[in-house]
Amino acid sequence: MNENKDNILFPKGTLIPIGGNEDKGIEDSEQYTLEFVEDGILFHVVQESGGTDANIVVIPTASSIPVEVGANYLEAFDTLGCKNVTVLDIRSKEDSEKQSSIDIIKKANCIMFSGGNQSKITQKIGGTTIHDILIDRYKNETGFVIAGTSAGAMAMSNEMISGGSATESFIKGAVRMRKGLSLIPELIIDTHFIKRGRFGRQSEAIAKFPHLLGIGLAEDTGVIIKQGTHCTVIGSGMVIVFDGSSLSHNNEKLLEEGTPMTIANMTIHVLSNSDQYDIKNRRVTVLPIEAPFI
Amino acid sequence: MNENKDNILFPKGTLIPIGGNEDKGIEDSEQYTLEFVEDGILFHVVQESGGTDANIVVIPTASSIPVEVGANYLEAFDTLGCKNVTVLDIRSKEDSEKQSSIDIIKKANCIMFSGGNQSKITQKIGGTTIHDILIDRYKNETGFVIAGTSAGAMAMSNEMISGGSATESFIKGAVRMRKGLSLIPELIIDTHFIKRGRFGRQSEAIAKFPHLLGIGLAEDTGVIIKQGTHCTVIGSGMVIVFDGSSLSHNNEKLLEEGTPMTIANMTIHVLSNSDQYDIKNRRVTVLPIEAPFI
Numbered sequence: 001m002n003e004n005k006d007n008i009l010f011p012k013g014t015l016i017p018i019g020g021n022e023d024k025g026i027e028d029s030e031q032y033t034l035e036f037v038e039d040g041i042l043f044h045v046v047q048e049s050g051g052t053d054a055n056i057v058v059i060p061t062a063s064s065i066p067v068e069v070g071a072n073y074l075e076a077f078d079t080l081g082c083k084n085v086t087v088l089d090i091r092s093k094e095d096s097e098k099q100s101s102i103d104i105i106k107k108a109n110c111i112m113f114s115g116g117n118q119s120k121i122t123q124k125i126g127g128t129t130i131h132d133i134l135i136d137r138y139k140n141e142t143g144f145v146i147a148g149t150s151a152g153a154m155a156m157s158n159e160m161i162s163g164g165s166a167t168e169s170f171i172k173g174a175v176r177m178r179k180g181l182s183l184i185p186e187l188i189i190d191t192h193f194i195k196r197g198r199f200g201r202q203s204e205a206i207a208k209f210p211h212l213l214g215i216g217l218a219e220d221t222g223v224i225i226k227q228g229t230h231c232t233v234i235g236s237g238m239v240i241v242f243d244g245s246s247l248s249h250n251n252e253k254l255l256e257e258g259t260p261m262t263i264a265n266m267t268i269h270v271l272s273n274s275d276q277y278d279i280k281n282r283r284v285t286v287l288p289i290e291a292p293f294i
Numbered sequence: 295m296n297e298n299k300d301n302i303l304f305p306k307g308t309l310i311p312i313g314g315n316e317d318k319g320i321e322d323s324e325q326y327t328l329e330f331v332e333d334g335i336l337f338h339v340v341q342e343s344g345g346t347d348a349n350i351v352v353i354p355t356a357s358s359i360p361v362e363v364g365a366n367y368l369e370a371f372d373t374l375g376c377k378n379v380t381v382l383d384i385r386s387k388e389d390s391e392k393q394s395s396i397d398i399i400k401k402a403n404c405i406m407f408s409g410g411n412q413s414k415i416t417q418k419i420g421g422t423t424i425h426d427i428l429i430d431r432y433k434n435e436t437g438f439v440i441a442g443t444s445a446g447a448m449a450m451s452n453e454m455i456s457g458g459s460a461t462e463s464f465i466k467g468a469v470r471m472r473k474g475l476s477l478i479p480e481l482i483i484d485t486h487f488i489k490r491g492r493f494g495r496q497s498e499a500i501a502k503f504p505h506l507l508g509i510g511l512a513e514d515t516g517v518i519i520k521q522g523t524h525c526t527v528i529g530s531g532m533v534i535v536f537d538g539s540s541l542s543h544n545n546e547k548l549l550e551e552g553t554p555m556t557i558a559n560m561t562i563h564v565l566s567n568s569d570q571y572d573i574k575n576r577r578v579t580v581l582p583i584e585a586p587f588i
Contacts, residue, residue: 197491260566272554
């Protein structure tokens with residue numbers, strides 16, 4: 001992965017991490033009902049991919065019910081008028097090396113990762129030929145879109161949150177992390193952010209990696225990221241940005257696991273529909289209140 | 295209240311707001327089991343009040359089961375060796391005007407407000423003679439302690455959080471506020487902060503009153519506040535401080551209710567045992583990692 005890191009500083013493609021649907025208290029994020037379609041998140045994915053003729057490939061690898069999830073997405077994209085949608089049901093590293101899989105990925109205008117368990121994505125796709133192609137196309141091809149909801153969004157990080165308790169948060173060790181797909185290594189992305197109370201685990205993640213930027217996506221909310229830096233909020237909820245670049249005290253490295261943490265001077269932004277954020281310059285642009293909902 | 299505001303800028307007494315006990319998922323914060331005693335929070339209350347001979351008055355007004363709660367506190371303080379503890383069971387504004395109640399408050403070294411519903415405290419004590427005496431003694435008497443757990447801590451604010459949904463947070467109108475006892479009008483205090491995921495409602499409260507400081511107390515965690523400004527964290531959890539003084543974008547005033555909010559450049563501190571915070575100067579002092587647990 002490291003040889004790619006410098007090259008993807010100014011990628012030409014588009015990333016669209018999405019916070020997941022309202023989860024109705026069911027812990028398993030696969031239980032979504034695609035309600036986000038009516039709120040326009042998927043519409044943005046289609047638009048960014050070139051419209052209803054775009055070649056869209058759904059990868060339900062994160063899910064433990066990939067067939068049902070794939071079928072749900074086919075229906076959702078069909079509702080939006082998309083004519084060219086495929087499900088690529090990758091269930092192993094071997095599947096990621098198959099020529100048929102590689103051909104599908106090479107022809108796609110848009111990859112859509114489903115929700116489920118983000119570690120399944122990294123285990124079955126991370127380090128494979130498909131992963132290399134995704135990074136290469138994202139880096140070099142204008143208009144190529146990689147979208148992901150819930151686990152599919154979280155896997156875009158390099159330092160990826162793989163789990164962690166909300167109620168034990170701010171206790172060192174409450175967040176679990178592993179290597180993600182590293183599509184946008186500047187970010188630590190978390191999802192279902194509001195309803196599952198994930199402030200603590202994102203704060204701990206940023207305390208571990210204070211040079212990275214934390215992005216907490218609410219349900220039915222996403223971010224369109226262009227050139228790896230220009231973010232625009234879409235959807236009905238909010239995006240919480242954690243900037244640790246001004247941290248004055250951070251004892252994460254020193255503490256034993258299980259100990260409450262001290263973190264001073266974390267900067268937080270709460271952004272909503274059409275607000276913009278510049279990752280490289282860490283700058284917020286808030287649109288006027290009368291700006292239209294996008 | 296207003297005539298007191300200026301005078302209490304440098305009060306001589308001590309406030310000890312406490313975040314409430316671990317709530318075990320039961321929504322009603324009266325269901326606490328006083329486990330915090332073993333972790334030393336009540337020990338600090340006794341120590342600040344002058345030791346086991348201190349005249350301690352428990353006010354279970356917030357609770358809907360005041361007799362049981364009062365008995366629990368008597369037992370807890372007895373365990374600590376306190377010999378002079380009284381329960382003052384105020385259930386109405388009339389109770390707050392009784393000479394017997396006034397005499398008890400006048401003689402106390404320490405007032406301990408229980409958990410329950412903070413609005414009951416303001417309805418039954420706010421604006422009464424007892425309230426005036428509490429403010430006057432807190433302002434003028436060195437060593438006089440007012441402690442409160444959960445609702446009893448939240449009632450110390452002037453702009454008091456009276457309710458609000460965690461899952462609807464960052465939506466304008468999700469937090470409900472009313473006037474508190476105004477013992478420390480510089481703060482908006484929230485409790486049960488981690489386990490109930492209350493980041494959003496505190497952020498909204500600070501967006502409403504950006505000149506105030508938000509203090510979110512975890513379960514089994516408190517703050518000893520001297521001279522209305524010098525805070526020291528006690529207990530096993532953490533205190534989250536919300537400082538809105540650098541806010542660059544805050545559309546709270548403009549938004550309709552039910553709309554997601556934008557808040558840019560909120561500063562957050564996560565403090566734990568023995569860390570210190572200066573309210574007037576908004577400054578964190580973090581003790582070295584090898585400092586003893588207090």
